[in-house]
Amino acid sequence: MVRNLKKYFPARGKWLKAVDDVSFSIGSGETLGLVGESGSGKSTLGRSILRLIEPDDGEVIFEGVDLRKLEGEELRQRRKFMQIVFQDPLASLNPMMTAGQNIEDPLIIHNIGTREERRKTVMELMDIVGLGREIIDAFPHELSGGQQQRVGVARALALNPKFIVADEPVSSLDVSIQAQVISLLYELKRRFRLSYLFISHDLAVVKYLSDRVAVMYLGTIVELASKEKLYESPLHPYTRALLASIPKMPKDGKPQKRFSALKGEIPSPVDLPPGCRFQSRCEYMTEICKEEEPAFREVSLGHFVACHHA
């Protein structure tokens, strides 16, 4: 039973606070969506949880054990439970190994099973993710983007993980393939009771897969709520702006020629001014926003916001 992931994580690097004091938890079988644009730190956060990037401070507690305290062999063993799926499917596979070998590798690394058993497992995994068995000997560059990503997912599943960090897993895929992979992830989540940290800049996709959603801006979480609450009654001005600026499918036959746009650009995360990080673009900004950084408070049940005006 997965307990929680709790994380407290200030000041990474002397001058670029990629992830600045972030805390949240994910329950067993739950999907937390993590939304943000460039510079939000979402990718860094995902990798830091798995210690692919070493955090500078804070704790990552997985099933009661703080991952940051583990070293060497212990850490390697723990890794079986947490896996990652990458954004660029081709780059995430070893180009010198076939699809089958890529999927098999986790089993070899952890010395699981005999050769025949492993081959059988690989075939099963390929079936689960919807890959035809004939491509088992194909090299990554011969496969389509969708197939490559499925290989990545199969490989991530090989060790029976309980938690998967999905870092923009569909952003580089074609639209029709995105839908396929998202459906696959959805089905896997239900079938294997997986927990996901689903990182994306695409709000619509995140909503589809997640139970709760966190919005990040410049290194901190500015809002966290169940998906219904977040999408229906967003409290943070940034969340509202994000939701408003996406083109939606015109249901009533009327195409929208103009989109609600947030003014300004994402400031550089280096050398942030004091106060709320969002002040330069916020229409509700007042004096207090320039002085004090808003605390991350629970405003209603399970709904957290970091804003003075929420």
Added chain:
Amino acid sequence: MEELLVVNNLKTHFHRYEGVVKAVDGISYQLHYGETLTIVGESGSGKTVSALSLLGLIRKNGRVVDGEAIFEGRDLLKLNREELRQIRGKDISMVFQDPMTSLNPIMKVGIQIMEPLVWHKLMQGKEARERAIELLRVVGIPDYQVRVWDYPFEFSGGMRQRVMIAMALACNPKLIIADEPTTALDVTVRAQILNLMQDMKEEFGLSIILITHDVALAMNFSDSIMVMYAGKVAEYAPITEFIKNPLHPYSQGLIDSTIDIEAEEGSIKPIPGAPPNPLDLPSGCKFHPRCGYAQDICREVEPESREVGDNHRVACHLAERGET
């Protein structure tokens, strides 16, 4: 409205070691003055190649093998290099996807905007400079008078894209071709750039060909929409007509598989299969292996693009009969 650009049966083929890739295999459309046409497709659909073909920007092992593209009375595909050069940047400009790499990193931004003006002998020196500054103002760059002498790396992604748009507008073109102009940008900046393009279109009476794979964007931003698949036109219609009545199964599939923010859980229906390998295209209708309506005729005969409604064209045997 008059027609600014008429494309007929454009075919562009590439010769690779493994065979011939028919990137664009017979597409036709019309673009009116002041109209925004969005070409929607996935990778391999040929949408980018079709636009590059108009301006003769196809790489060495590719050639336009057939068709015509009549722009203001002249066939772009029959012009020689010098004549094409005179049109590029002046009558037809392009805005590319990645603002990081499309701008010359070692040249000041103002100079890059001035270049098309000078090359096409429209302005010189001081006049050109002032126009460049004015253009930066028009596209919404703050502190434009100062920033005109900055280098591209000093701008953020959204700003660079605005600079690209300024360059495209410099010589008052009639048509701007924008190839995935917002794909590399952050979500909040995308809306800004799209609004800017719309403003520019209305203020200067431009026509725009927008190439994108973002279906939701295409459904909103366009006046007309053209859906491409495997180098051919699947469907072509005015946008209101398309929203009400998308006929081609691929168009419907795209719409159904777009994860919209309003989508219900478990409601997306992905199109099965994957875009075809251009070297190994299916017989008959190129979409038939993935099509839920496919019948024998779809496997054998390639459907022609036929008009089925008010300026609404579909290339599908069953759509013609009203069966989709």
Added chain:
Amino acid sequence: MVSKQEHKRASYWSSVWRRFKSNKMAFAGLIFIIIITIVAIFTPWIAPYGYDETNYAHTFEKPSWQFIWGTDDLGRDVFSRNLYAMRNALLIGFGSQAIVIVVGVIIGAIAGFRGGTVDTVLMRIVDIMYAFPTFLFNVILVTALGRGIHIILLAIGITGWAGTARLVRGMVMSLRNADFVEAARALGAKEFYIIRKYVLPNMLGPIIVSIAFGIPNAIWMESGLALVGMGVRPPMPSWGNMISAGAGYIMAFPHMVIFPALLFALTLLAFTYVGDGLRDAMSPKGEV
């Protein structure tokens, strides 16, 4: 979608090979190298005469049926000596490069993988090696240790690994951050496993090219040493010492110089074409 039966296995190496084959000069170069290598291996059985088989009755003879390429000042058969010289050249070429690879890869990989202080220290050493005039260094080593073939190839190897080390370090550093390497880490792979299965196989390409160019360089280096009298010790022949010994007689008895020079040039050319061909075959060309 990958088409099934008709599709031949397109592994990275088979497509490299295919591209290489289509490069006619490179392919010709490769055939040439294969032929001379085989000849070099069997030289002691093929050569009609020994390399130091003197024949004072037949000195300075022009090419004839008895001595195909003529004889030199001591009546030795030029053809046989050339065969031995070729053998030595290939020995020096392959041998020195073997050292270069071993040393260069180890140092480059350690520097690239460890980073930090280890990297800085190792790279400074590399910089120093690079700055040294290689030729001079070789001369010094040979003077100190003697003029045997093995010494020479050792010397050339020891002075020449710096470039490879830098190359390897660069590749390791960029691969270290590649997604698929991170994936391996995420799977719990040990560092050595990652180097063995993920990093090294993806570095082979440029390393092979570097060897392909290193071999002619090494042969060249030996001939330079021979010119200053520091090459392979006579009577053991090398192209370098044959050419420089025969240079004085070039007007009267050109056959002593022309044949070795020709073989020398062809061999270098062959390796260079192969190197170029390999490099072209491996760099991703924009195919559409």
